[in-house]
Amino acid sequence: MKIGDTVCGICCGSAxxxxxxxxxxxxxxxxxxxxxxxxxxxxxxxxxxRAARMAEWLR
Known part of the structure; x- marks a missing residue:
């Protein structure tokens, strides 16, 4: 796998x-x-x- 070949499953960013x-x-x-x-x-x-509550908090 090379850098840039894939993205994060959550934020869709590359790293x-x-x-x-x-x-x-x-x-x-x-x-x-x-x-x-x-x-x-x-x-x-x-x-x-907990993730759902955090997402709601940030809305």
């Missing part, structure tokens, strides 16, 4: 480094994330309801 995002319980690979988005996912403890 110098990407992380494979996976479900820690079953190992399912969800896709590729840039480092800032990967860190954000980790900070909310991979909790979809």
């Amino acid at each position: 110098l480094a990407f992380c494979w995002d996976h479900d820690p319980e079953d190992g399912y690979l969800r896709g590729i994330l840039c480092e800032p988005c990967s860190e954000a996912v980790a900070l909310i403890n991979r909790d979809p309801s």
Whole structure:
């Protein structure tokens, strides 16, 4: 994979480094994330309801 060949699955941006995002319980690979988005996912403890509340807060 070359830089610029792919984009982050959340922000659709390109970055110098990407992380494979996976479900820690079953190992399912969800896709590729840039480092800032990967860190954000980790900070909310991979909790979809928390992510939804954060999105609503920002509206």
